[in-house]
Amino acid sequence: MQGGVSGFQNAPVTRAVVLASGLLSVVFSAQRRARALGLSYQGIVKNFRLWRIFASALAFQSTPELMFGLYLLYYFRVFERQIGSNKYSVFSLFTVSVSSVLEILSLVLLKDTNYVSALASGPYSLIFASFIPFFLDIPVTSRFRIIGVNFSDKSFIYLAGLQLLLSSWKRSLIPGICGLIAGSLYRLNVLGIRRMKMPRVISSFFARIFEPTSGGSSRPSRSLVGNMTSRTTRVVQNQPPSGFAPVVEPSESSIAMLVSMGFDGNAARQALVRARNDINAATNILLEAQSP
Known part of the structure; x- marks a missing residue:
């Protein structure tokens, strides 16, 4: 099952997220600060820093999480091509914002317990929100069996998502669930979010910066x-x-x-x-x- 034409053609938002996530993950890992990126009750309430929330939403804490996370982000670029970069920007901002609020609320509710002290960092919200349209809109086109177990052409994506969801157990489980909830709210068109668009000036600016060049090949024809x-x-x-x-x-x-x-x-x-x-x-x- 393919995610569309190769590369980031017609997917500038995904390209920006992948580049930012990969770069920040490498930088913080090199500085040995990756483990400190995860949201925690003490870090949000007592030592609030806006950059921590931004970094926590993009940078992964370990190499396996980075590999699976970037793979899924790259694969889900198909949705940006389907709905357009403008609406996909709204989808990304909405799901990341809602998921971040839910994560902070979960930390507040669990502050007096020993269940979890800090959450895993990385774009879990965008990745797991994308599993909602993946489950509902992408059909199964082939099925096969391996050692008596039934699989479909979507199975590997689900397995990669499961690996990422459980990569840090409770620390990654909560952000993943919050991302699924955020994606479901977008799907339900809460507050009419699916009809909203980014201002043309902003969308044009980022499109010029992050739209990859094709080395002289022309863009897909509208005809x-x-x-x-x-x-x-x-x-x-x-x-x-x-x-x-x-x-x-x-x-x-x-x-x-x-x-x-x-x-x-x-x-x-x-x-x-x-x-x-x-x-x-x-x-x-x-x-x-x-x-x-």
């Missing part, structure tokens, strides 16, 4: 759907392009699966025709066509 329509018309007229075999009409179940992900039915049919009924490839085509 991609139109090109698919042209090719589809030629196939329907039984005039396949030179060097290509006629394409079989997509099944209604495949079209319905793409429609359930939020794509237009006609565009889904055209994408399946171009991808030769490969749902993963068709999804990538549709995401590229929707990119701003």
